Amino acid sequence: MDFDQADAINQAIRMLSLRHRARTAELLAPLGLHPGQEALLLELARSGPMIQAQLSEALGVERPSVTLMARKLEAAGHIRRSSAPDDQRATVVELTDRGRALTDGIKQLWCALAQQTLAGLPAQTVAELPDLLKTLAGNVDTRRARQHRDAG
Template identity: 80%
Template sequence: MNFDQADVINQAIRRLSLRHRARTAALLAPLGLHPGQEALLLELARTGPMIQAQLSEALGVEPPSVTLMTRKLEASGHIRRAPAPSDKRASIVELTDSGKALTDQVKRLWCALAEETVTGLPAQTVAELPGVLNTLSGNVDARRLAV
């Protein structure tokens, strides 16, 4: 691949990433959430209670980021943390009723954001998009882990 092709691809990915995050922030703000917190809530809704270290791995973020997010979400009443029975140093995180209600709002927002993002694309492209994006992520992850 030559530089011009590489530049077009890399710039497009960069722009999409920045704009998607900014749009996510704008949509989450009225709910009192910051980007990343919605992913934590959605993960707990999908999997149920889990240890913070598991959350960190599932979200692909560093443990201190999960600690900060859980503290903020706990302070706002959306999650609760309790010592893990098997390891008192670890905390199990779970949604509260408030968190479950907020997650329902996040799911609606998430659907609207996805629809907004893929507007104008053919249905077949939309159907193929998760696979393409997951392949791109996997390619970058494989290189990052090899370094």
């Protein structure tokens, strides 16, 4: 691949990422949320109560980031944190009724954002996009690169 093609691809991905995050922030603000917090709430809605370390892994973010998000969401009454019954060092995170109710609004917002983002794309492209994006994310996953380097 030559530089011009690489530059065009990297710039397009960078701009998509920046604009998607900015639009996400705009849509979440009326709900009192910041980008990333919606993913935590949706993961808990999908999976049920989780140990904070598992939540970090599921979200693909560092543990301190999950701790900070969890503190803020707990202060807002959206989640509850408690010690794990079998390991006092581990923290279990679960949705409160208020958090569960909020996830319905997040799901609607998420659908609207996806529709806006994908407007004008052929149905076949939309159908293939999740797998394609997962492949791209995996290709640049720093944890995977670190594991591959350490194994070699």
